[in-house]
Amino acid sequence: MVDALEARPRALLTPLPTPLERAPRLSEALGxxxxxxxxxxxxxxxxxxxxxxLEFALGQARQDGATAVVTIGAAQSNHxxxxxxxxxxxxxxxxxxxxxxPPAGAxxxxxxxxxxxxxxxRFACTDDWIEVAGSAHxxxxxxxxxxxxxxxxxxxxxxxxxxxxxxxxxLELLGQIDEHRVEPSTVVHASTSGGTHAGLLxxxxxxxxxxxxxxxxxxRLTEDVDGFxxxxxxxxxxxxxxxxxxxxxxxxxxxxxxxxxxxxxxTEAIRLVAETEGVALDPVYSGKGMAGLIADAAQGRYDGPVxxxxxxxxxxxxxxxxxxxxxxxx
Ligand SMILES: *Cc1c(COP(=O)(O)O)cnc(C)c1O
Numbered sequence: 001m002v003d004a005l006e007a008r009p010r011a012l013l014t015p016l017p018t019p020l021e022r023a024p025r026l027s028e029a030l031g032x033x034x035x036x037x038x039x040x041x042x043x044x045x046x047x048x049x050x051x052x053x054l055e056f057a058l059g060q061a062r063q064d065g066a067t068a069v070v071t072i073g074a075a076q077s078n079h080x081x082x083x084x085x086x087x088x089x090x091x092x093x094x095x096x097x098x099x100x101x102p103p104a105g106a107x108x109x110x111x112x113x114x115x116x117x118x119x120x121x122r123f124a125c126t127d128d129w130i131e132v133a134g135s136a137h138x139x140x141x142x143x144x145x146x147x148x149x150x151x152x153x154x155x156x157x158x159x160x161x162x163x164x165x166x167x168x169x170x171l172e173l174l175g176q177i178d179e180h181r182v183e184p185s186t187v188v189h190a191s192t193s194g195g196t197h198a199g200l201l202x203x204x205x206x207x208x209x210x211x212x213x214x215x216x217x218x219x220r221l222t223e224d225v226d227g228f229x230x231x232x233x234x235x236x237x238x239x240x241x242x243x244x245x246x247x248x249x250x251x252x253x254x255x256x257x258x259x260x261x262x263x264x265x266x267t268e269a270i271r272l273v274a275e276t277e278g279v280a281l282d283p284v285y286s287g288k289g290m291a292g293l294i295a296d297a298a299q300g301r302y303d304g305p306v307x308x309x310x311x312x313x314x315x316x317x318x319x320x321x322x323x324x325x326x327x328x329x330x
Contacts, residue, residue, distance in 0.1 A: 001206055004240035005168060008161075009059035013086055014042035014051050020176040020307070025276035032297040033305035035184065036279065037173060040286075040312040045085020045117060048078045048312025052165030053157035053195050054086045060161045061092075061151040068093035068143050071153040072124075072136045074260065075103060076284070076316045079156045079193075081110040084119035093148065094119040097136040101125050109319030129155065129221065155221065156193025163236040166199020167206060173307065174203075174210050184211040185304030188296070189311055190289030191229070191250055192219030192259065196311060198233035201246050205237060211307065216292035217250040218285055219259040226250055253295070254288040262325045265291035270326060282313030283322065 073080040087094035143150040233246040256263035266287035
C-alpha cells in the first residue's frame, strides 16, 4: 500500500521533508513539549500545506494531459495562491474563481501574489460556495470549448488525489520523529476543506502506528464536516488500495463567529508564537489551530509531546486591513 502511494503520479514542487523543529520557548510558556512541523517553509510560491496536495493532484492532471487549472477560494485563499505558483512552475494556465466581489483598490496579500504568478482572477460575486463551484465548473466548460484541457480542483485541493499528499506527509513525519527519538501523543492542525485531516488519517492507517491527529475546524464549510472528511478519507484510502472506514471528530471550539472572523484566542496565539519562536502564524487557520492547542494544554489534555502542523498562511497577514486587529493595542 505504501508502494501504491509511491507509485502515484506526482509533480515535485518543493524540497521535502519540511523541517521538524522543537519549540523550546513556546514549550516553556505552555508547560508542554511542542514541536513545529514547518509546512510554511518551502521553495514554491511562499509555501503552505496546499503544495503537498498539489503535488499529487497536478501530477495526476499532467498525466491526464491537462493544460489548464481552474479552482476556487476566498479572496485571500492560500490554496489559490499556491495553485497559481504551481501552475507557473509547470507551465499550466491558471484561472482562479473567488467567492464574493472584487475588493477595492490594488490587490494585497495573496491576491497580489496570484497576479504576480500570472493567474487569471475572476470573482463569482456570490458568497454561496455551491454557486462559486458552479461558476468554476462553467469556466472549465468554456476553456474546453476553446480547445483547452482544464482540470477543476475543489476548494483547498481536497480531492482524494490531493489528500494523498498528507498521507505521504504523515509517513514523512513518522520518519522524523523516529530520527529525533521523540514520541508525540498528538498532532494538532487547523482544518477547513478537510484534505489535510483526511490525508493524515490515511497515513496513520497505512503506518498502523503514530500520534493521534487532532484537527480544529475553522471553516464549517458544510453542515456535516465530520461526515464529509470521513468520506474523503475513505475515498483517499481507496485510491491506494486500502479499504478502511474512518472516525472523524473535528473540534469546532476555535471557529469563532465564522470562517475568517478574527478571534481573541487566535490573536493571542499568533503573538505568543511570534514572540517566543520568531514564527508567523495567520489569523484564519494556523492561529486558530494554535489557539486550540493552547486551550488543550491549559486543560492538561496531552500526555506527551505535541506536534503542531504549521500549515502556512503567512502571506495573508499582508492583506489590506488585516494588521489592525493584530496590533491594535501595541
Ligand atoms: C487550507 C489551509 C488549512 C486547512 O487545510 P485543509 O486541508 O483545507 O483542511 C490550514 N491552514 C492553512 C494556512 C491553509 O491555507
